[in-house]
Amino acid sequence: MNSPSDHIPSAPAPDSLSASASSLRAVISYISARDERVNPLSVINRAEPDEPVFVLRARDMVATAAIEWWLWCARNRGVPDDKLARAELQRRAADLWIEKRLPTQSGQETGKAVVRSARQERDEPDSVLNHAHPDEPVFVIVASDAVAVEVVEFWAFMAQRHGAPDSKVQAAMEVAKAMARWSHKRVVGTGSRPQRAAPGAAAPEVQRPVHRTHMRLVCLECGHSEKVGEPPFDAELLASVREATDGACPACGAAPSVDPVSGLSRRVLTTEMVAPDSAP
Numbered sequence: 001m002n003s004p005s006d007h008i009p010s011a012p013a014p015d016s017l018s019a020s021a022s023s024l025r026a027v028i029s030y031i032s033a034r035d036e037r038v039n040p041l042s043v044i045n046r047a048e049p050d051e052p053v054f055v056l057r058a059r060d061m062v063a064t065a066a067i068e069w070w071l072w073c074a075r076n077r078g079v080p081d082d083k084l085a086r087a088e089l090q091r092r093a094a095d096l097w098i099e100k101r102l103p104t105q106s107g108q109e110t111g112k113a114v115v116r117s118a119r120q121e122r123d124e125p126d127s128v129l130n131h132a133h134p135d136e137p138v139f140v141i142v143a144s145d146a147v148a149v150e151v152v153e154f155w156a157f158m159a160q161r162h163g164a165p166d167s168k169v170q171a172a173m174e175v176a177k178a179m180a181r182w183s184h185k186r187v188v189g190t191g192s193r194p195q196r197a198a199p200g201a202a203a204p205e206v207q208r209p210v211h212r213t214h215m216r217l218v219c220l221e222c223g224h225s226e227k228v229g230e231p232p233f234d235a236e237l238l239a240s241v242r243e244a245t246d247g248a249c250p251a252c253g254a255a256p257s258v259d260p261v262s263g264l265s266r267r268v269l270t271t272e273m274v275a276p277d278s279a280p
């Protein structure tokens with residue numbers, strides 16, 4: 001751990017996080033930041049030097065949800081069970097990590113590249129990976145992972161909803177775009193890593209989906225649709241939406257009815273989520 005080849009800036013003394021980490025290790029065999037740094041077969045060490053990467057660390061409050069989303073996307077793409085089980089261990093370990101913070105913008109981060117390559121994460125002393133506690137569970141997402149873009153965009157979406165600074169959210173979206181331009185995609189755990197294409201090939205400009213953040217009220221009878229809300233969705237707004245969907249359509253007047261057989265009420269109004277600019 002103190003070898004000259006080690007890029008860890010300064011190994012911290014045993015602390016409360018280390019103590020808590022040993023009890024966590026006793027329950028879950030997870031991959032820590034130190035494991036990612038030193039194991040030659042780790043995700044970061046097997047990535048191509050210039051491959052864009054996104055390192056989720058357990059301290060990040062949004063990390064657990066992002067790993068959960070990775071699991072969901074990966075399962076749908078046919079990632080093998082052993083890889084899913086591996087990720088689930090990381091999710092649980094991250095969930096149980098005791099230090100939690102919102103991603104914040106610290107002064108020292110301004111002016112640095114927002115998109116980090118595997119080489120930068122490995123070598124730069126203040127990279128996310130090298131800045132993490134050595135025992136901290138981490139989840140490294142590399143651009144060649146077929147679900148990387150979806151997961152980083154989800155992270156950005158969740159971070160924004162939790163009130164992270166806009167610069168952090170925008171930085172993550174830049175990472176997602178760089179990952180989308182990375183043309184060598186593979187489903188984790190299936191087959192070997194593909195060879196790089198010939199250098200010099202033009203990077204295609206990529207359009208990324210816009211998240212559906214705005215809610216509209218829709219009438220099932222006449223199709224009438226009107227805006228009811230946009231983020232942040234506070235309790236008051238959600239209560240008024242619930243109340244509205246129990247009522248009659250403001251356009252056609254169709255009202256909820258009760259099924260005489262089942263006794264269940266049938267609404268005429270429902271809600272749908274749309275992208276911010278898809279409807280006035």
Ligand SMILES: [Zn+2]
Pocket residue numbers: 219220221222223224249250251252253254
């Ligand atoms: Zn109607």
